[in-house]
Amino acid sequence: MEWLISLIIGVLTATGVYLTLRARTFPVVMGLTLLAYAVNIFLFAMGRLTIGLPAVIDKTAESMNYSDPLPQALVLTAIVIAFGMTAFLIVLALKARGELGNDHVDGLHLAKDELPLNKTENVQGTQLNNDLIDDESNMKQSKQTQSVQQEAN
């Protein structure tokens, strides 16, 4: 049984790590969920693997063997927390999808995030910051706004 459990924990962790390193939010959420599963089984196994033994102490049992109840309590706490966090993360990922334009973890990088004063450029004319906004970045920005619009469509 030990090798099976350790194999499961290992595979879950490896897939979890791989998925959390992906660039899109959904695989990241899946990866974190798998990591949470892995850690739950790991915590459970830390109470030692036993079969058919009572939790805490059985009055009628001849031996003093019992399965450790503490890891079970820990797992319960961990499950609840991981569940809540995953729910929150999914909602946040949806919000990010709406606000950032796509589901990349870094979102669409707009030129206006990078360049100072872009939003006042229209108001003020160009006399103040010719040196800051060159044609190339303007072009890049308009391209990106286009792609945002396409995404939206």
Place this chain on the structure above:
Amino acid sequence: MSHLTAWPVFLPLIAGFILLLAQMGGLRLQRMISLLVVFGLVVLSFTLLKEASTGAHQIYLLGNWIAPFGIVLVLDQLSALMVTITSLLALGALAYAVATDTDKKGAHFHVLFQLQLFGLNGAFLTGDVFNLFVFFEVLLLASYGLLLHGSGRLRTKAGLHYVVINLIGSTLFLFAVGALYGVLGTLNMADMAAKVAVAPADDLGLIAAAGLLLLVVFGVKAAMFPLYLWMPSAYANTSAPVAALFAIMTKVGIYSIIRVHGTVFSDNAGELANYYAPWVLGLGLVTLMLAALGVMASRGLREQIAYLVLASVATLLIGVGLNSPEALSATLYYLIHSTLIAGAMFLLADIILKGRGVYEDRFESGTAMPNAILIGSVFMFGAIAMTGMPPLSGFFGKVLVLSAALDHVWFAWILGVVLFAGLLMILSMARTGSLLFYKTIPEEASANSSGSQTGPSLNRMALAAVLGLFLASPVLVLFAQPITAYTESAANQQFNPSNYIEAVLSAPAITENNK
């Protein structure tokens, strides 16, 4: 067993529930309750500080279960100090939030704020590793809500990164705690320390690995290299009072390293004694250098202050890594200073941002802001305190840390990095100040802009909150003697974990007779 010990944890929790119900009574009622509770916390924490300064550990057995079996809350000088810093910072941040109507920008600001304090105080007071994990989750969940309070593209993006990295951190935390429990069979820190000292040689590798895994988790919280990348953008893009309150969040990581690693892997821990310290010191040095470069390369004031916070965290890590009572005492002194001043700087950055209108806090010439002389003077005061120049407390904190470093074998490296990073930070802050306040565009050039003429007039209460936090710096200098005396005794207490272990493990349960 005094019930007072548990109140810093439960007061904000109860207040959180009441605030949720007080929603019906309107924002005014919520503000009053919230301010009252935080003020109560300040009073309470000073009472606890006084109680802790006697040097005895106050143990509170939750549910009246004796120590290794139940969860304990432990009040000693270190935790009392942390709770006090938290409540002072919270008072400043909350006053600012109320003064600037930040709490109007979304629902449940006050509820989340109180739950954040619940998590913070719980993390500072608990004596159980798994309970520490639970309180970490509480404070993180509240911080997710607070971080995303209000809205904005960049805030959402930074928030997403923050949430994901912290969820990974939580998973690692569970792996570490599980491994420690599997080997040692206990979750109580005092019991753990006692068991590590007598652990069989076969288990030492596993214990060491789990301990370093815990260090990674605390490193994520403390923004230690290479796990700091989430931090500057998260702090720079959130609302000002939240950023100010978050100044204590990185210190939770530092505190946890001092508390967990300092207790479990202390001098008494046999072969594993202090094995983590070189890691903390080395990574602290790297973090400090990168933070100084970040300060230089920042494109906006808030980002710059976030990197300054990172630099202060790095200095604290160096102090912890030096691993001597003198260094820890200096670290705690610097911790008080850096937390309160960093909070004030975030608030001040928000005042500057609002004053500059469309230019916000970006580093470029804008029109002169209203009340530039007053705000500029406050900024200069803050910059001096933050970069560690005399005569303010940052200077004394750094001097204390450096003088504790003189005995260390790496002292040349430590001195070099700290002083060079300090120089870079002073240069950048001087550049920032002159850019924001001197290199202004004349009014007529931007007369047709929608800029500063219609900018808001000075919010006096907000400025009062900032000044209140800044007041910590002269107070730390004027009362340096009693404060360093306190941090010294806190450090000595922390470096004698046998007293801690004995106090926790021998704390008696309340029986019917002595109730």
